[in-house]
Amino acid sequence: MRVADYFRLAWGALWERRGRTIGAIVGIIIAIVALGLALGLGQGYRTLAFGFFERVFGTNTIFLFPGENSRLTLTNVYEILNIPHVTNAVPILATTVRVTINGHTVTATLMGVTAQELEQLYGVTSLNNALLSGAPLLTPGIALVGYNVAFTSTGQQIAYPGQVIVLTTPGGTQVTYTIGGVLQSSGIGIIGLNPNNAIFIDMNTFLAQFDPGGLVNGVIIYVDSPNNVNEVTNELKALFPMDQVLNLSTLLTSINQFFTVLELFLGFIAGISFVIIGIWIFDTMMISIIQRTREFGIMRAVGFSGRSIPILLIIESVIIALIGSAIGTALLAAIVHAIPQPTNPFNPRAFASSPSITLPIVVTPIDFAALFILPIAINILASLIPALRAMRIPPAQTLRYE
Known part of the structure; x- marks a missing residue:
């Protein structure tokens, strides 16, 4: 049987059960938008935070703070001025x-x-x-x-x-x-x-x-060149071993760790919807197999091979995923484009002074591609077990099914 025939039969089966089909598509759309906004929000704040701290602290700036049991004086400031490259x-x-x-x-x-x-x-x-x-x-x-x-x-x-x-x-x-x-x-x-x-x-x-x-x-401490920051940092650590030395690199490393944890948390919360989608598809396919047992028997009787039925079921789930992914990614792109970006997200008045929602959301083309493919992969995996089960039903049993 031709590929076009599989898709025609799959579409006909989905149209007959359009209530479940639409429900699955809506679930995929919600999952894509939720996960995309969650990850985009984390990436947006990461990008703005990096830019903000680079602007505030500078790539050639080092901070020295007294330790728990130490003190810094103006005499120490004059000592620091004598360090090369400061x-x-x-x-x-x-x-x-x-x-x-x-x-x-x-x-x-x-x-x-x-x-x-x-x-x-x-x-x-x-x-x-x-x-x-x-x-x-x-x-x-x-x-x-x-x-x-x-x-x-x-x-x-x-x-x-x-x-x-x-x-x-x-x-x-x-x-x-x-x-x-x-x-x-x-x-x-x-x-x-x-x-x-x-x-x-x-x-x-x-x-x-x-x-x-x-x-x-x-x-x-201001250094003459960003290339000499690490050298001056090491010199400061040697001169003030009890004190805390920070530069932009160490600061951004801590910030990056924070936003990585934040993105994982937001992604986990939003990703639960994809688990629900997988369960929905699995359940839908199992019910579909029970309801269509006689149909599958007739298909086997008229010459369909044992592999045709699982292929048909998988194609049905792929069609659902393709429609949901296309609408979901398009809707996500529209939402990201529609939300204005704050000029300074670290200033609370930047949000309070604007009547509209301002959130820094960054969703890259790779993110859109991943969000498009993920529901398709989940649907295929979720429909694989029901499809294999349908293939193993004996033809005689399917014809006797009422």
Whole structure:
């Protein structure tokens, strides 16, 4: 019998049982869309995370943080500046303060920074791009306020540019500052330092008023070339064996491990639908064999070979999978194209400020091909046992079946 005849007979059988056929096709469509969106979401966040951290931390940047039982001082910063290939070393200066604003008292992290350090912390090329309101001033007596300091948990703004705030140190010393600007919400922090809960002042002012001992919370080291990062990293580990040395490579390795686990988890949850599809096809084929036993007997009696019946059943499952895969991948492509991509997925306000859904979804052509083929392979495997069982039914028994 010709291949076209197999497909004609298979289509006729599926049309007779179109209720089950449509149910199986809808199941395949849902499975493809669910798994595609789950994997695409993981890959999208991985891609954006890599790009964001490369932009924020730079390929030629190394971070040094004190270990559990060690301290870093400004003297250590000068030692780092003498390491070959190091072009600059910026100390991370921070302390905890109580802030009084408009009758509200909040706890915040006071940080002494340079404009360059603050730009890097927010992943921008200009400090203006990190501001929600106000001016990008880092001068004595002027402070830039983080988003969570300026806004309460209910969204009420309590701090505005030009207002006066009072900072109280753990020792009880009070210092008055004028708010120069309110910063946007940031989704990135550095080892326990959340910029949303911080107040930023000029680095030299911080050293004079809050850190006369010269202790630092960490050091940002700039290397002349990305090719020399590993060499400088090894030198830092030798000089500071008790401290933590991080560069972009080690950071991205940790991020990659996280997103790999996330993708596996999302894929497992969404992949359950494919298991259900396999069970559905297996069950449908077993019921079909019972209902069509007499039909198979007549086919054997008129000259169909023993292999014709399993081939026919497998072709039926392939047709279901082809239709479901075609519609499912087309629908997935339309959904991915329709969902707008956020410009900064690590900024919570990027989602809150948009009335539409913004999700970073990346589905590659290889992913589409795999999602198209997977249901076909599952359907063939699921229909294989029922098809072989149908082949083993004796012709005499099929003709006597009622």
